[in-house]
Amino acid sequence: MCRPIDPSFAPEERLFIRVSYARVRDGHVRPDAIRIxxxxxxxxxxxxxxxxxxxxxxxxxxxxxxAFIVAGDVPTAFRPPADHLVSRVVDDPxxxxxxxxxxxxxxxxxxxxxxxxxxxxxxLRAAVKSRxxxxxxxxLNIYLYPTKYGPVNES
Amino acid sequence: xxxxxxxxxxxxxxxxxxxxxxxxxxxxATSSHTYLLSDARWICATSMCRLAPxxxxxxxxxxxxxxxxxRSIGDNADGxxxxxxxxxxxxxxxxxxxxxxxxMPPSRVAATADETVxxxxxxxxxxxxxxxxxxxxxxxxxxxxxxHPSTIWDLPAxxxxxxxxxxxxxxxxxxxxxxxxxxxxx
Numbered sequence: 001m002c003r004p005i006d007p008s009f010a011p012e013e014r015l016f017i018r019v020s021y022a023r024v025r026d027g028h029v030r031p032d033a034i035r036i037x038x039x040x041x042x043x044x045x046x047x048x049x050x051x052x053x054x055x056x057x058x059x060x061x062x063x064x065x066x067a068f069i070v071a072g073d074v075p076t077a078f079r080p081p082a083d084h085l086v087s088r089v090v091d092d093p094x095x096x097x098x099x100x101x102x103x104x105x106x107x108x109x110x111x112x113x114x115x116x117x118x119x120x121x122x123x124l125r126a127a128v129k130s131r132x133x134x135x136x137x138x139x140l141n142i143y144l145y146p147t148k149y150g151p152v153n154e155s
Numbered sequence: 156x157x158x159x160x161x162x163x164x165x166x167x168x169x170x171x172x173x174x175x176x177x178x179x180x181x182x183x184a185t186s187s188h189t190y191l192l193s194d195a196r197w198i199c200a201t202s203m204c205r206l207a208p209x210x211x212x213x214x215x216x217x218x219x220x221x222x223x224x225x226r227s228i229g230d231n232a233d234g235x236x237x238x239x240x241x242x243x244x245x246x247x248x249x250x251x252x253x254x255x256x257x258x259m260p261p262s263r264v265a266a267t268a269d270e271t272v273x274x275x276x277x278x279x280x281x282x283x284x285x286x287x288x289x290x291x292x293x294x295x296x297x298x299x300x301x302x303h304p305s306t307i308w309d310l311p312a313x314x315x316x317x318x319x320x321x322x323x324x325x326x327x328x329x330x331x332x333x334x335x336x337x338x339x340x341x
Binding site: 057059079126 | 231232233234235236237265267269271273280286288289292293294296298302303304305307308309
């Protein structure tokens with residue numbers, strides 16, 4: 001553990017993700033920029049970042065933009081078909097967890113069945129995942145606009 | 156040709172098309188109907204039937220090539236551990252693209268951070284999408300504008316249902332065009 005767990009998130013604390021040029025449209029982050037793995041979205045806490053750019057990785061040069069959601073704006077409830085879920089922001093610093101790179105700013109937006117503990121194995125239907133990604137993307141703001149890097153791999 | 160003719164709807168179209176052609180040949184067609192047989196790739200073109208091309212349209216060829224290129228996406232290209240869409244997802248995305256009518260080219264085809272393939276249609280602020288999650292899971296959605304919750308529904312992975320959803324999305328998008336221009340997209 002590189003630092004103690006800090007469960008407190010000020011409502012205005014920014015939570016950063018990196019995004020690529022193709023996943024931003026007219027100043028808005030597209031839902032396809034959101035990755036849900038183990039019923040959670042990885043973010044970097046502003047509180048434990050030296051700079052918002054800490055979220056950028058040399059190994060991911062195409063993903064050179066930064067978007068953020070403020071902690072107080074993370075949706076706590078969802079429309080159908082995800083209305084059985086709630087979300088919460090959980091501190092989750094990563095240290096000495098090779099092959100994962102250390103990331104003391106790491107936290108997660110976790111999706112949990114209402115009234116139950118977090119279960120990263122909980123199956124999520126495709127339509128539920130679409131609803132979650134849509135809800136998160138709608139609350140993201142651009143901090144640093146991504147630029148084209150090499151060929152954009154889409155039409 | 157068979158790959159384009161899956162589903163009862165398509166078969167009905169072909170029957171109607173052949174019937175239309177025979178009527179034309181017999182001199183019964185009205186002037187409002189045009190039946191083309193000059194190109195062997197096309198069975199007919201009438202208000203009664205849809206085109207059934209044997210070779211893909213330009214946009215389809217381009218999108219299929221793009222889809223193929225997704226196979227070369229490296230693991231963890233975004234640093235979040237994302238893999239390329241798996242073969243089942245790519246296979247379904249190909250079926251979705253081939254199910255779309257020639258006049259329904261998607262605005263965008265993308266491999267997503269969630270390892271799905273998104274086939275998107277956009278007009279102004281409005282958008283719609285068919286997102287392929289696995290070999291048989293499609294989610295359709297329409298969105299009025301960023302910040303407005305999408306309408307989302309599960310879509311059976313059949314050509315008839317895919318075409319119907321694509322038409323629904325096109326209708327939704329054309330409403331935006333009509334509102335902006337005052338002119339019907341039809």
